[in-house]
Amino acid sequence: MAYVDVGHNPWLIAVSFVVALVAGATGLFLTRELSRKSVLQKKLSVALAAVTLGTGIWSMHFVAMLGLRMPILFYYDAAITLVSALIAILIVTLALILLHFTRRTPTTIVAAGTLVGAGVLAMHYVGMAGMQLCQPVYSAVGVISSSILAIGLCILAFGIAYGTRSNRNIVIGTVCFGVAVTAVHFLAMAGTNFIELSGTHEIGPLISNETMAIGVILSSFAIFGIFLWVGSTLLMPAENQPAERQAASPPETLSTTKPSASDGLMSGSWLPCEREGSKVRVPASEIAFVRADGHYTQVYTSKGRYFCVWPITEASKRLLPDGFIKVHRSYIVNPSKVVLFERDKDKGRCSFEPADLPKVPVSRSHLKDAQSAFA
Known part of the structure; x- marks a missing residue:
């Protein structure tokens, strides 16, 4: 041959x-x-x-x-x-x-x-x-x-x-x-x-x-x-432009002073956080979800959990205009980080990547908004 x-x-x-x-x-x-x-x-x-x-x-x-x-x-x-x-x-x-x-x-x-x-x-x-x-x-x-x-x-x-x-x-x-x-x-x-x-x-x-x-x-x-x-x-x-603007904000050292009423979004899309004694700005684009913790909040990202001096109401003022949604009275979520949304009767829950991040509950009053965002 x-x-x-x-x-x-x-x-x-x-x-x-x-x-x-x-x-x-x-x-x-x-x-x-x-x-x-x-x-x-x-x-x-x-x-x-x-x-x-x-x-x-x-x-x-x-x-x-x-x-x-x-x-x-x-x-x-x-x-x-x-x-x-x-x-x-x-x-x-x-x-x-x-x-x-x-x-x-x-x-x-x-x-x-x-x-x-x-x-x-x-x-x-x-x-x-x-x-x-x-x-x-x-x-x-x-x-x-x-x-x-x-x-x-x-x-x-x-x-x-x-x-x-x-x-x-x-x-x-x-x-x-x-x-x-x-x-x-x-x-x-x-x-x-x-x-x-x-x-x-x-x-x-x-x-x-x-x-x-x-x-x-x-x-x-x-x-x-x-x-x-x-x-x-x-x-x-529709939220794409704010999300891209968020991604350009790098973490940096800052003070943990609570925002004033006039602070609004002018200070940028980030939350003031602490972890292991260090103070950092966590960009909104890196946040998976925020959980209320008394008068403060816990901020969850793929890199771990941060402590934030802001209450959930102040965090919501900063993050909701940038595409985050409220799924529970104690939780606000970044829809771009959700990999799975599961409905259970009149409630639901969100899963994130990496898999070791806690699942976030979705209350009945916020179920319709969650289904629309995660569909």
Whole structure:
């Protein structure tokens, strides 16, 4: 059996990596702050993100395949190519449903990363089956190593992006996603040889490399751009602007003087807190919830609990205009930090990430507002 010599176009390899990065950034951006959106906005955001990430995986693969150089003519079957794209979109959709419509735990994140890693592999090998006039021959080492790499890197990407939903982690998760999709493709290709065939066995019409190059690149960036525009305009929660302003306020040393009636929001979106003898400003963007403690409050964040000299009424004046909601006479909650809302008859409770944060009760009088905020 004589194998065909294989090479790659370095420019198209670079373009394929850019496609993966743009897809990852767009998809992860679309799934930010879903707890602060309406039910319809949340579903639409997840749907757009699933199509974006799935299309990005598929597009990266075929742009890279267009860079494949062999001394023979070869084409792609359109029907099999379409099936491979649908596989990627479907499996990414299942992963995002796990992440955004169930309780998000480390196990859930691992399961979602495993699903996407398996989807990358399935899309790759189904897409390779659509090659005409040549036949790919796989090695066991190539299949096994690419499988391990796909699942491992996708778990890493989702673990970083969903461990803490910050802009920094989303950027790092985007890079991990782009590296994962690209590295899996080329590791799988390194373990693949090709033999020439005398005829085709197509299911649908054939597509030339030139036509596919134009179609895949243009359609991918058009989809990413349109979805990004929709997500940043039509699907953005009303509280988004204050939340972004809060995120820019760093912790700093301060006095613990209680606010005056005229203090209002002019002093910034933070609470004066103490922990282990140190006085700090805790930005509202880092607060999961605030609990009344007599004439003072306890402030809970992912980094731990802080003591605040303000009563719950003063904390509410500062935080409610910035998107927090009152769910109980003793609790105010940051909706962007809630990962699960559970209703029990005429009451409810909120869960947060990390899982060791206490659950917050939702009273009957605040149940309707909570359901609207956490849907």
